[in-house]
Amino acid sequence: MVYDMERRYRSYILLALLTCLITASAGCLTGSSGPAPGDTTTITVTRTAPTPESPVATIPAADMALQLTDLPSDYVIRDRTASAYGGIDKIYQDLGWRQGYRASFYRLDKDRDDTTGIVQEIDVYPPDTVNEVYALEKEALLPPDDSTTDYQVPFPQQGDRSIAWRETRTVDRTTIVTYTVIFTKKNVYEKISMTGTTTDYEVLRDVAQRAAGKIR
Numbered sequence: 076m077v078y079d080m081e082r083r084y085r086s087y088i089l090l091a092l093l094t095c096l097i098t099a100s101a102g103c104l105t106g107s108s109g110p111a112p113g114d115t116t117t118i119t120v121t122r123t124a125p126t127p128e129s130p131v132a133t134i135p136a137a138d139m140a141l142q143l144t145d146l147p148s149d150y151v152i153r154d155r156t157a158s159a160y161g162g163i164d165k166i167y168q169d170l171g172w173r174q175g176y177r178a179s180f181y182r183l184d185k186d187r188d189d190t191t192g193i194v195q196e197i198d199v200y201p202p203d204t205v206n207e208v209y210a211l212e213k214e215a216l217l218p219p220d221d222s223t224t225d226y227q228v229p230f231p232q233q234g235d236r237s238i239a240w241r242e243t244r245t246v247d248r249t250t251i252v253t254y255t256v257i258f259t260k261k262n263v264y265e266k267i268s269m270t271g272t273t274t275d276y277e278v279l280r281d282v283a284q285r286a287a288g289k290i291r
Contacts (some may be wrong), residue, residue: 178194
């Protein structure tokens with residue numbers, strides 16, 4: 076009899092322990108940190124759209140002008156000036172000329188009687204007429220059909236469109252060479268020329284690239 080009672084008592088204890096374990100397990104599952112069925116979590120990602128580039132220049136013409144640091148060290152400033160409306164041909168006034176700037180530089184070697192100059196002309200127009208300005212200036216550069224001294228030269232494109240020419244003249248038995256590059260970028264037209272007894276195509280190419288990079 077005593078043995079049966081003791082065995083029943085042990086059975087009650089085991090049953091109570093199993094009940095506790097089952098209850099604890101259910102509690103752990105209920106308190107899980109995972110999302111409940113049907114629960115969704117929304118993550119908002121903010122994307123910053125790139126700022127569109129302005130189709131027109133946003134700085135004054137004077138701020139687009141070449142600086143001495145943009146040229147070889149042996150060049151000096153000859154003149155820097157804003158262009159006046161009264162000094163602009165009427166055809167360009169009618170095309171909406173807005174503002175302009177002109178800068179000129181030169182280098183001089185008296186021992187070799189050598190002089191070379193670089194001139195930059197900057198003009199700002201409405202976006203819808205700047206291409207017409209370019210067409211007029213390009214036509215003005217065209218040499219006569221029978222010319223053997225003026226011709227177009229290969230040149231890296233500057234800005235949106237560009238063209239370059241080489242002209243040769245003889246003055247008092249001295250050969251004078253002129254390189255001219257014209258280009259547009261946004262609503263800006265530029266003309267850069269190098270003239271002298273010692274010209275350098277590579278220098279002009281570098282200067283033109285620097286000038287185009289200043290238009291923003």
